[in-house]
Amino acid sequence: MRGAKASSVGASNMPLTFYSSKLADAVNWARKYSLFQYPFVTACCGMEFMALWAPKYDVARFGAEFPRFSPRQADLLIIVGTITERQAPILRRIYDQMCEPKWVIAFGVCASTGGFYQNYSVMPGADQVIPVDVYVPGCPPRPEQALDALILLQERIQRGEGHSQVVLKQEKGFDVPLAAIRATGKIGV
Amino acid sequence: MGSDYIAVTLVILVGVGVALQFLAFAKFLGESRPSAAKDITYESGSDPVGDPRARFPVRFYPLAILFVVFDIEAAFFYPWAVNFRELSCAGTFHAGVCSAGVSFVGIGAALAFMVVLLVALIYAWRKGVIGWG
Amino acid sequence: MAKIVLDRLSERFTGGEILDTGSQHGNEWARVAPPAWRQVAEFLRDDPALQMNMFVDLTCVDRLPREPRFDVVLHLYSIDKKYRVRLLSGVPEAQAAIATLVPVWPGANWFEREAFDMYGVRFEGHPDLRRILMYPEFQGYPLRKDYPKEKRQPLLRRLPGSV
């Protein structure tokens, strides 16, 4: 077992940190294997993305194959293809409407940096408007790269380094918002 | 007789318990950060236009009512089906054996019920309520 | 692919509407004076010998040093006769405007909107002349030679590091 990651709660109440980090690991484990993706598909990478769902490179093996076409029910936003300046507000709107915790994969070079379209209409990378967790190079990336990116993201989620997880830690002081413990400071309320 | 009620209450308790458990997980273990941008209605990424509370054609209403009527009609068939053999037995019906001959009450009750609703269905159909015209 | 198109045109329009004709790499082309643009187009569609009924393409070429600066280029095709022709018409930058062809071929609608969006050539009489590819807040006409390639006009950016 990895050493219990000391969450930011004070080290004095040792059982609390041990308990909360174990629970955090458990919760992150649950999140990592039930990612519901919102496929924000725009361009050629979409064809490779279809191949990802198809029997040969099946993404269902990683528990992330169920696409949710509403941001309300999704926690993983996969940006597949080129994001143009006209698409940017729409991408930002979809990202805002997703519930935390949420993660973002920029699938393909165009989503990561704009690729070889450096011109007036293409936005140089989706991270100009939203924070991205995992960048996948390739134009289009091979399905194996996409699966690798998914595994990379799952490891980040397990370590609690996802962007929205980090932001939450900064704002609320600990990884998993154990409202009950936070409210009373005691375990097993 | 008492044990039946215990079984039923147990089923209800477990059902409600599981539901509440999921709600508790969501409330205590999930992050909740409401924001203005999150509350805007989702209209495929675009700014929502128009007001959803506009007046829409009346056709939706009769169609919905018809659905409710025939859905509940289907629900009535379950108890009838469970007791069908008992109802169709003229005499007393005990442990799967009917003492007297076959009575028409079993099938008749359902048929009467269906005919009444069938007439309503035909009337609605001819009025053009079903389908969009 | 046939000389007959150019011959018919020069027979029919003797009043100087057809400035020049030619054939290059197997394409017949004719340069038309801008005022006669609609008239020549209608003739090509309605003439029984030509019947140019398929609207293929309409675009604009920015020949910067040369005046008139913009060339509106129209490609037509006759399905039954299998003739093809290219009509060019020079339009100066000052008042870059030409008659619309939407009443002649409805397919011209989007192509003219795109030519307007990319080059700024106005099409008089077009039912709905607005940008088609770029967003309405975009200033300028990107495909002109003097518009720099990477001059972005972003709608939205986030502060680095912010959420």
Add this chain to the structure above:
Amino acid sequence: MSAEAPLQLESRRRIVFGESDISDFDDEKDLPTEVMPLMMGPSHPAMHGTVRIALEVEGEKIKTADIQIGYLHRCFEKESEYATWTQIFPYTDRLNYVSPMLNNVGYAIAVEKLLDIDDKIPERAQYIRVIVGEISRITDHLTCLAAGAMELGAFTVFFYLIKAREWLWELLEEVSGARLTHSYVRIGGVVADLPAGWPAKLLEVLAKTRTALSDADKLLTRNKIFRDRMDGVGVIAKSDAAGWGLTGPVARSTGLDYDVRKDHPYLVYDRFDFEVPVGSTGDNFDRYACRMAEIFQSMRILEQALAKIPAGPFIVDDTRVALPTKRETYNTIEAMIAHFKLIMDGLHVPAGEIYSFTEGGNGELGFYIVSNGEGRPWKCRVRPPCFANLAILTKVLPGLFIADVVPTFGMINMIGGECDR
């Protein structure tokens, strides 16, 4: 109570006691309804992510539809003005990214005509271009039908057809090195010869694809639900087809028999016999049937091409245009100089204009290229077939239901890269 008030009551009474048919309800006088604007936006599963349709809806019926595109405008023309003639090939891959080879071939033919070397292209290169082009056409139609069926709920068909497409992509990957963005064609021929044993694999894959297609066909073609959603929906009249500039399967489904491979044969298409499937009513089902039939015709072409392909060079050996082979470059000074000049100065196309057109996945894919003799094109315009095919939806959509937008838009096969360029 003014004079006409009782009349108002009168009509009210007539409705309540039900002497009138319900269809009278809908006229504006009795129960006026308001039109509700609805955005079927870019980020929508059925809108391929790049089209927004601003609908005005009255209950379920669409009154007006304003199709807004441009969400995937990647400035192909502006990029091609800053790239050399050979560097434009990767951009052409990403035009109609469902059938990239057909774009490569279309662009290469246009530049070869400008260079006046289109008659010096070796036979083998032309055959290879036809073969990889037809494979790309099959993957185009497979993807369109798969996505169209999935949007109507037929997920199994999606898996069958995408599995078939996977086999074909593997073949193209063997030939060109990439599954989707091949950049395999060069000016003057192709970049490399077919690998050994490849034709045998192609024949085997064609057999497997036929079984996958017959499975999908059994699931869909006589399926009542599918037919109800497709028959008589989104009808396009044949008289409209030419005026709107429709080409490809969308035009052929209306009965307009126009296929560039038959009417203006290019490469070696005139040596193969194949039919052009033509529909009759121009509704969604005809477009589906045309694409399905075209796949089988493309397979026939492939089999004949594999039988007749001659041996020989796969690229023209004119060093002004094509790179000499590696062995020559290292061994002879002339090839070294030619190789160096071609890499450093690039290709020089004589000044001139050309509009060359080929049969792309969605119809007539035209390249209008203006060159002023430099290493870069002055203008390289693409005539996108699906741009014209999509424009007619503004006329077709009003009157349909909201649910009918999905199959109609799916069968038009609008590809973002090609439509917005």
